[in-house]
Amino acid sequence: MKRVNLERIKDLRKKAGLSLEYMAKTLGYESPNGYYYLEIGRGKFPAEALAKVADEFQVPIDSLFFVE
Template sequence: MRRLKEIRIKRGLSAEHMAKALGLKTTNAYYKKENGKIKISTDEAKIISKELGVPFEKIF
């Protein structure tokens, strides 16, 4: 998931922004997904891809 974090930072998006986009209650919940501690669902991956403006295949 290192790639996910790199892309998010390059795009200037905060973890808080991503957490809100995914409907997560806390930023910490997003960090757990970004760091691979909690799995990212297919639906969440699609949202992340859209938010980052990067094709799904280049992130995951």
């Protein structure tokens, strides 16, 4: 089973200058906390959310996972 590389997602967001609020809205969360919990590992990224993250940063979805 592949593990999501949360640090990479956070780094991509920060390098792009995007806020937690923006990412939450983009992924359909009502508050930034919903997205923040995913980014810190307190929740699991749904496949649909990972696809949206990959699209937002124009990276292959595979690049959001650890290589094992």
